Amino acid sequence: MTQWGIIGLGNIAHHFVKDLALVAEAKLYGVASRSEEKARDFAVEHGAQAYFGSYEALLEDPEVKVVYIATPHTSHHKWSMAAIRAGKHVLCEKPLGMNLAEVLEMTQFAQENNVFLMEALWTRFNPSIQEIVAKIKQNQIGKIQYLQADFGFYAMDRDPLSRVLNPLLGGGSLLDIGIYPIFLSYLLLGMPKNILASATYSPQGTELQTAMIFEYEKAKAVLYSGFTSKSSMVAQISGSEGLISIESRWHETQGYQLEKEGEVQSFSKPTTGRGYAHEIHAVHEALNTGQLEQPQWTHKNSCDLVRLLDQVQKITKTPLH
Numbered sequence: 528m529t530q531w532g533i534i535g536l537g538n539i540a541h542h543f544v545k546d547l548a549l550v551a552e553a554k555l556y557g558v559a560s561r562s563e564e565k566a567r568d569f570a571v572e573h574g575a576q577a578y579f580g581s582y583e584a585l586l587e588d589p590e591v592k593v594v595y596i597a598t599p600h601t602s603h604h605k606w607s608m609a610a611i612r613a614g615k616h617v618l619c620e621k622p623l624g625m626n627l628a629e630v631l632e633m634t635q636f637a638q639e640n641n642v643f644l645m646e647a648l649w650t651r652f653n654p655s656i657q658e659i660v661a662k663i664k665q666n667q668i669g670k671i672q673y674l675q676a677d678f679g680f681y682a683m684d685r686d687p688l689s690r691v692l693n694p695l696l697g698g699g700s701l702l703d704i705g706i707y708p709i710f711l712s713y714l715l716l717g718m719p720k721n722i723l724a725s726a727t728y729s730p731q732g733t734e735l736q737t738a739m740i741f742e743y744e745k746a747k748a749v750l751y752s753g754f755t756s757k758s759s760m761v762a763q764i765s766g767s768e769g770l771i772s773i774e775s776r777w778h779e780t781q782g783y784q785l786e787k788e789g790e791v792q793s794f795s796k797p798t799t800g801r802g803y804a805h806e807i808h809a810v811h812e813a814l815n816t817g818q819l820e821q822p823q824w825t826h827k828n829s830c831d832l833v834r835l836l837d838q839v840q841k842i843t844k845t846p847l848h
């Protein structure tokens with residue numbers, strides 16, 4: 528049994544622990560909030576053995592082996608570094624850090640301290656995505672020429688001080704959801720040779736919409752994230768010999784279609800739970816084999832991903848930089 532501790536008991540933590548309960552090897556040991564009462568309520572609701580009214584207290588408990596960090600983006604670096612310092616293995620929510628400098632420091636520190644660290648890029652472990660990667664490697668759609676992926680939902684009615692909209696908490700669509708289309712393009716096509724991008728900001732300085740074109744030697748990726756309206760979230764991967772369409776919402780998809788030589792085949796690949804169980808298994812797999820990085824989502828992958836986020840923000844002149 529691997530004993531998990533959770534830091535930051537917000538929206539995603541509630542979903543994550545439900546999937547943690549589906550992984551036989553994992554045990555929800557302790558949960559930590561800035562409020563002891565909130566931690567106690569969460570522990571009762573989800574059956575955690577221990578609860579803590581501070582993040583530091585959870586990190587001091589030797590029973591905790593792996594820490595899942597589910598706080599706003601701006602504190603991923605701080606709490607990952609503290610967890611690593613305390614000798615814990617870490618699964619930290621996306622984006623791993625606010626910029627490349629943070630992510631480099633975190634990954635280096637994990638290596639120096641001999642602990643596992645992974646960005647919780649759960650889509651990498653989604654069963655459809657795994658199968659699509661394999662089919663593309665087997666050359667089933669030929670060479671990718673065009674990729675399209677979006678992630679949009681209406682968030683303009685949210686509290687401006689909330690994590691999603693507040694620039695002081697790393698708010699904005701790019702880091703929150705634009706990271707997924709960028710991830711898909713990076714996963715399947717690698718680092719682009721050039722990026723074009725355009726963004727819209729609120730008067731408070733929150734990035735609300737970003738449209739991007741990633742230019743590759745022989746392909747173009749058209750990517751989008753936004754809080755101003757809902758988007759279809761069907762991703763397309765178009766190759767010289769076939770087209771893959773990933774069902775909505777593609778980042779947590781339950782299946783996909785492959786169109787080739789005039790025939791369309793549908794593939795159903797349901798996730799276990801909501802889909803977080805697959806990344807939890809991936810953490811255990813690495814820990815069980817003594818690896819400090821998950822081979823399918825390495826430290827280099829997280830550095831490349833944040834490098835792309837940095838580049839897009841530089842082009843669109845985000846006030847964060």
Ligand SMILES: NC(=O)c1ccc[n+]([C@@H]2O[C@H](COP(=O)([O-])OP(=O)(O)OC[C@H]3O[C@@H](n4cnc5c(N)ncnc54)[C@H](OP(=O)(O)O)[C@@H]3O)[C@@H](O)[C@H]2O)c1
Binds near residue numbers: 536562647
């Ligand atoms: N993988 C996914 O599908 C997915 C989905 C949604 C979000 N996420 C990621 O998960 C992280 C958390 O997102 P969320 O939607 O769960 O956010 P949320 O509902 O706002 O919860 C974040 C939690 O962080 C803690 N926190 C620590 N410092 C804070 C501060 N200064 N202001 C506000 N909260 C603070 C709070 O927990 P306590 O009050 O208990 O201390 C809060 O409940 C983000 O990095 C996001 O990108 C991932």
